Amino acid sequence: MLPQVLFSGLALGSIYGLVALGFALVFKATDVLNFAQGMFVVVGAFLAVTAGTQLHLPFALTLMFIVVAAALIGAAIQALLIRPLTGRSMLSIIMVTIALSIVLRALIEIIFGPQPRALTTPMPTGVFIVEGVRISQLHMLAAGVSWLCLGLFALFFRFTTFGLQMRATANGHEAALVSGINVDFVNRVAWAIGSVLAAIGGLFLAQLQLASTELEGIGLLALPAVVIGGLQSIPGAIIGGLLVGLIEQLASSYVSPRSADIFVYTLLLLVLMVRPWGLFGQRELGRV
Amino acid sequence: MSGEQAAVSAAPAVRPARGWRAPVLLVLGVAAACYLPFILTERAIFGVRLSNMQLLNIGLTQVNLMMITLLGALSLNYLTGIAGLISIGHAAFYAMGAMAGAVFGTQLGLPFPVVLAGSALVGAATGVVAGLPSLRVRGLYFVLSTFALHYIVVFMLSEYQFRFFDVVGIPFEEATLGTFVLDTPLRWYFFLLVLCVLVYVGLRNSLRTREGRAMMAMRDHELAASAAGIDVRILRLKAFACSSAIAAVAGTLYSYYMTNVNAEFFTIDFAIQFVAIIIIGGMGSLAGSLVGAAVWLLLPAVITGFAAQIGSTDSAFGTLLTESKPQLVNLIFGSLVIVLLIFAPGGIAGIGRSLRDRLSVRVR
């Protein structure tokens, strides 16, 4: 039983890590804790419903549609809602993202109706068994794509000029401005990427379960994941995601499914009390 | 603003140094607040029948629930707007209140006033625990700790519910104050009205004390407050205890009013509604909490009214109104919060203040 639990924990954790990476990117670039990230996951799921189930686009086009639409939504949100609040109190900015998630949820339920939708994609749904462990192909694919995205972003940050500018902006806004970086543009791109990563997570979660606004709760797990890993640390976000996936699966298998979230949030509280800079963050940055 | 809002808001609004106007407004306010429930139950004003539309589809039950929500909003505004501590887990204190009510009332059968007092104590204790992280972390990190706390407390409530009761929820008996049985919405109305006024006046007065001023100093500038010889840490815990005691009592009242409570009621959205209310009304303005709570009450009612009028026609808009009413309410509520945050960070109370200033300047 344990290998089975570990496998699904790591597979789910990879998806969480992807969503958490988007969350951490937005936080690092713009200092905004995006409580709408969970809703961005849902948006991704319903973009997949629109393209695949309603428009009957081929799968490759569906993927492109999701990425482009999610990027535009993220950029538009930065331009319309986040930028005007630059320099405002933390509560205002947190609250605007919360209000945004309320609005997005309402819009989705109005457009698509409150019933969950099944996703029809050609993604493999079979299972193969290795030494008694049921390996779901979809889980494997989700984990594989997540790791591919993570790898691509690592290369992007390391080797491109724009990636360097994003890292610099995350390091200090005013410093970035005096160095000639178009900080506003960098921020917009960060929001676009954050939204795309959440949407890809949403695509997989919708295929694993169903597309519904219930996925928001799963998307919001990115929040504890990022903090547990270290709010300022990009690798920390990914490891945090894996950890949350493992904890969830272990708790629901060995304790009870209802208790899964509690273990995660209790760990979050413990980390905040004992090691606010996170398991992989740097100490000096832990306090605000 | 509609008549009933003005009625409720005028009652506690004792503004000093206005000569004859203050007492007259007070008397009018009290009179209006006392007459309001009769308008709503008899659906008539001074004998003139009013249609549901004219009453904005509001019944007394909604007003009562608004007052219970107002208690939560007041306590959060005190914590966030005045003491400067942000909590997005305020529903946790409501849940604690529900649990305390269930233990003291439903299980032990204690009298209602004792249950309320016990719930306040439990709430205050929870508040101190919830405030503990504030001794160690600030800002975002603290907000996150209230977020985590929410999930933990609600989980405790659901475990408790499943241990001693069932999926349906926790039943609550009729509340009685001595011989006064709170068995009709009308009786609840007057009980809640008195309670709201007491809490409002109490919080208002507490702001004028040395500690109240210190609290606002702490919100505006923590270092300055520390330098002025205030132990900021103790003050923070006190603010938390006070706020969560009020919220817990509101949670108990909510449970008794609903007569049956389920752990599933206390979602994170439930907590967020309080934050939305104080942002709409105006952060740091206790009177603003009332305005925010009124918007929260009126919005669904107005949309229901619209739906009733338009819904009979076959238009797409009519179907939208009838079929997606809760979504529409959320859409408007959320958009209102966003628009206010961007264009009027002081909320409706802030807009009111700047209008008043502009008017008084013109008069002079």
Next chain:
Amino acid sequence: MAAMLEVEGLSVGYARKGLALDDVSLVVPTGGIVALLGANGAGKTTLIRTITGLLPMHNGRVAQGRVRFAGVDITGMAAHRLVRLGLAQVPEGRLIFKQLSVEENLQVGAAFLPRGKVAERLEAVFALFPRLRERRRQAAGLMSGGEQQMLALGRALIGGPRLLLVDELSLGLAPLIVEAIYQQLMSVGETLGTAMLIVEQNAHVALEYAQTAYILDRGRIAMSGDAATVGASSAIADAYLGLAGEVPADV
């Protein structure tokens, strides 16, 4: 002589506060070195922020007047566009990217250059500050104060600016290091013909290198003229004594 930077009748205020700058005019000639002196709170930082487009970030706004750079009106222009036009800055507190390596810091400063030119410019900066070459792979935050100041200077110079704004360069550095960095700065000015506006609380150091000087006192220009005259006048002592009540050690 053509002016590189012209500030004309500039008044600037912050939200809900009075004016931080009141009718300030100032000229930096092409290739010239100008010192801007004044006590803490005299408005030096506000003037720099206005010129470099950082004012909106600090909730300030221009009430009156304009700033021209090489003849172009740049009042209210976004900070990153100014850098691309050739107006670079060594900010107060250095503001280097502590988590990035030394070389990455410099690459950020050169990001707007055509790709082919970056390596060449990087070499030029390393030639100017050999110490930075030795430490090119190190995280910038781990270097000494003087080295960090060199890095900030290198980052500003790598784009080949026509005007360099240097804000409180001497702050927190030992006098010998200050002297060394200024020497290098001056040799850059001579070889590249870069104009400079040097903001200093340490009046003595700035006057030593500048040709002309302005004294800012409570948001107004209290005195201006060639550096020697300003240095000898009593206005300089008044400017410092008048507001903060502290005399810089070197005056």
